[in-house]
Amino acid sequence: METVTNRAYAQMVKKASPPSKSARNIPLAFLIGGAICTLGHAFIKLYTSRGVPEETAFPAASVTLVFLSALFTGLNVYDKLAKYGGAGTLVPITGFANAITAPALEFKTEGYVMGLGAKMFIIAGPVIVYGIAAGVAYGIIIYLFRLY
Amino acid sequence: MATNIGQYTLRLDQSPSIIGSAAIGGKKEAEGPIGNMFDIVNYDAMFGQKSWELAESEMQHQAAQKVLDKCNLAPGDIQYLFAGDLLNQLVASHYGLRELGIPFFGLYGACSTMAESLILSAMLVEGGLAKKVMAITSSHFCSAERQFRFPLEYGGQRTPTSQWTATAAGACIVAECSQPPYVRAVTVGCIEDKDIKDLNNMGAAMAPAACTTIKRYFQDTLTGPDNYDLILTGDLGQVGSDLLIQLLQREGYDIKKKHADCGLILYDQRTQDVHAGGSGCGCAAAVLCSYIIPAIKEGKIKDMLFIATGALMSPVSVQQGQSIPCIAHLLHLSSTPNPKPQGGNL
Numbered sequence: 001m002e003t004v005t006n007r008a009y010a011q012m013v014k015k016a017s018p019p020s021k022s023a024r025n026i027p028l029a030f031l032i033g034g035a036i037c038t039l040g041h042a043f044i045k046l047y048t049s050r051g052v053p054e055e056t057a058f059p060a061a062s063v064t065l066v067f068l069s070a071l072f073t074g075l076n077v078y079d080k081l082a083k084y085g086g087a088g089t090l091v092p093i094t095g096f097a098n099a100i101t102a103p104a105l106e107f108k109t110e111g112y113v114m115g116l117g118a119k120m121f122i123i124a125g126p127v128i129v130y131g132i133a134a135g136v137a138y139g140i141i142i143y144l145f146r147l148y
Numbered sequence: 149m150a151t152n153i154g155q156y157t158l159r160l161d162q163s164p165s166i167i168g169s170a171a172i173g174g175k176k177e178a179e180g181p182i183g184n185m186f187d188i189v190n191y192d193a194m195f196g197q198k199s200w201e202l203a204e205s206e207m208q209h210q211a212a213q214k215v216l217d218k219c220n221l222a223p224g225d226i227q228y229l230f231a232g233d234l235l236n237q238l239v240a241s242h243y244g245l246r247e248l249g250i251p252f253f254g255l256y257g258a259c260s261t262m263a264e265s266l267i268l269s270a271m272l273v274e275g276g277l278a279k280k281v282m283a284i285t286s287s288h289f290c291s292a293e294r295q296f297r298f299p300l301e302y303g304g305q306r307t308p309t310s311q312w313t314a315t316a317a318g319a320c321i322v323a324e325c326s327q328p329p330y331v332r333a334v335t336v337g338c339i340e341d342k343d344i345k346d347l348n349n350m351g352a353a354m355a356p357a358a359c360t361t362i363k364r365y366f367q368d369t370l371t372g373p374d375n376y377d378l379i380l381t382g383d384l385g386q387v388g389s390d391l392l393i394q395l396l397q398r399e400g401y402d403i404k405k406k407h408a409d410c411g412l413i414l415y416d417q418r419t420q421d422v423h424a425g426g427s428g429c430g431c432a433a434a435v436l437c438s439y440i441i442p443a444i445k446e447g448k449i450k451d452m453l454f455i456a457t458g459a460l461m462s463p464v465s466v467q468q469g470q471s472i473p474c475i476a477h478l479l480h481l482s483s484t485p486n487p488k489p490q491g492g493n494l
Contacts, residue, residue, distance in 0.1 A: 003398055004356070006343040013344065013352040016390045018308040025305070073301045082303025089303050098303045106299030109199040123302065 025086050032081065033088025040065050040092070062093055069094035073101040099123040150274050154368025156335050156361075163330040163485035164273040166266075167280075167323045168221075170214035171438035172207050174289070174315030180415045185438040186316075187214050193290060193315065201235060204288035204317075205244030207430075208233070211319040212245060212284055219321055223248045226321065227278040230265035232256055233286050233429055234313070235295060240286055250282065259354075259383040260337070260458030261285040262318060262433040263477035269322040270331040270479070279323060286317035287428030296347070296463055309349040311385045312422035314414055318433025320441070325485050329444035333480040335365040339460065341473040347466055351388020351411075351424055354457035357474040358384060359395035361455060365478050366401060373403045377449050380440065381476075382432025382456030385411040385425030410435040410456075432456045444483050454479045 411425030
């Protein structure tokens with residue numbers, strides 16, 4: 001097509017493409033993400049009320065959330081929740097668990113080694129890589145400036 | 149013999165016939181507006197197989213078998229087979245059709261494959277190189293998602309411009325001129341790239357290719373939208389359809405009243421949560437084979453243009469920051485054959 005330049009077409013596309021429904025998505029992310037975090041806090045309360053020391057109750061609550069997320073991913077529920085929750089289901093630790101469980105389930109058909117084993121971190125892998133890299137960088141900064 | 153008209157269009161003077169068609173759909177497709185027109189509906193997304201890829205292969209196999217049954221033909225009656233799908237190395241076609249024993253050409257035209265395979269089939273028949281040729285394409289939501297996007301259970305939000313890959317397949321048999329629908333002319337598209345990089349807005353990427361092919365066909369044949377009952381694009385979805393209408397408007401063609409899109413026919417956009425509409429090779433194939441071909445046969449549609457569009461990127465090229473090259477192929481399908489040439493060049 002000669003008459004429409006790429007730049008002019010990009011403008012047309014922008015105009016024709018409906019934007020994401022932020023007015024609905026953002027409050028839903030807040031509510032669903034908030035609900036997941038509240039649930040996590042409820043587990044902490046539950047565990048401490050049963051006499052678990054606080055430093056154990058915190059990781060235990062995280063482990064519980066990870067387990068529930070993996071379970072509900074397998075039951076085909078988490079992705080449906082995420083459809084409405086968006087960032088609210090992505091940001092908490094449950095989102096990370098879903099990002100590992102989903103490819104593990106999906107790529108099982110390619111075998112337990114090259115399928116499940118290798119592809120399990122296809123989405124979460126970058127988070128781990130750059131998380132560790134950022135941790136190292138932060139450690140060096142603290143060391144150099146002798147912050148403590 | 150076929151006649152070149154203009155620079156890009158080939159008139160098939162013998163007007164090969166599509167003598168039979170079959171369409172297969174999944175559960176979501178069966179729940180859509182044309183769900184009752186499919187020949188076979190599979191409510192099990194796995195099609196009784198152990199992987200999504202094999203499920204899609206099984207769907208192609210069923211489509212091929214069904215169209216043969218409907219035409220009372222055996223695989224040995226078909227001289228060539230053109231097939232394609234969305235998967236790497238065309239595994240759905242290669243595994244699904246390996247038992248047929250028909251001389252085979254694999255095609256990759258992404259969502260344009262139904263038009264591409266039909267054009268080549270019609271050309272072979274028109275040229276007298278074959279009596280009966282089969283064209284078949286498929287797509288499967290689950291096998292496409294895992295190859296192009298994310299694992300199925302991954303929790304993510306789809307953008308409003310994204311399209312839903314259809315779990316569907318369509319198969320046609322093209323033979324010498326005998327009954328409607330007739331393939332009267334074809335325009336093969338060129339690869340076109342308007343620098344769209346958003347994988348979730350394929351309709352926008354493909355609309356310019358559709359515009360160019362349609363414009364060239366109109367220019368070559370000295371016709372316009374008024375000469376046709378229907379201008380049916382494959383898989384532009386809502387965004388791409390709106391853009392196509394605008395682009396052709398700028399070229400001086402108003403197709404708004406004649407235009408429909410397979411991606412908007414296969415699903416109910418409001419109730420089926422498909423965002424901008426359907427896509428995938430199987431979308432255009434299933435709509436054509438279940439709904440359009442019978443309508444031409446019954447005379448409900450007299451003259452129509454079928455333009456299937458394809459986005460020709462790969463996940464690798466997109467990750468490398470490349471834009472999406474696209475293509476659109478056009479067929480003029482009619483309830484009447486081309487008039488016999490009265491000597492001289494028409």
